[in-house]
Amino acid sequence: MKFNFMVEKELEDCRWKYMSFDWYKEPKNKNDWLACSECGLTPRIWEFDNGRYANCVCGIDVWNNKHQVKAKSIMYYYRKNGNTIGYDVDELRKNWNNYILKLKSKIKING
Ligand SMILES: [Zn+2]
Numbered sequence: 001m002k003f004n005f006m007v008e009k010e011l012e013d014c015r016w017k018y019m020s021f022d023w024y025k026e027p028k029n030k031n032d033w034l035a036c037s038e039c040g041l042t043p044r045i046w047e048f049d050n051g052r053y054a055n056c057v058c059g060i061d062v063w064n065n066k067h068q069v070k071a072k073s074i075m076y077y078y079r080k081n082g083n084t085i086g087y088d089v090d091e092l093r094k095n096w097n098n099y100i101l102k103l104k105s106k107i108k109i110n111g
Helices: 002-019 074-081 091-110
Strands: 044-048 051-055 068-071
Touching: 051 091, 068 091
Parallel strands: none
Antiparallel strands: 044 051, 051 068
């Protein structure tokens, strides 16, 4: 059992390596993010002043993620509103979870 676990972990690391840039990190509140219904993994995220992104390991390579979800960046929000009051720090997670729920319902309808 321990062996299987190690192989699975290695496979997972491998998928991340080829499907996601190094700077994408696991979110702190990992359990609050829905797992992708295709690859079964919760996403890794990249948040910086000018962007917020989440992706899983579905797709072709690091440049072509099948499921990539965005949220408004803090700089965008600041430029638009002149301040950061009301900026939703949790928007990326909400967008991701909504996206996965929609994906799941689509699969149900088609399948
Ligand atoms: Zn996936």
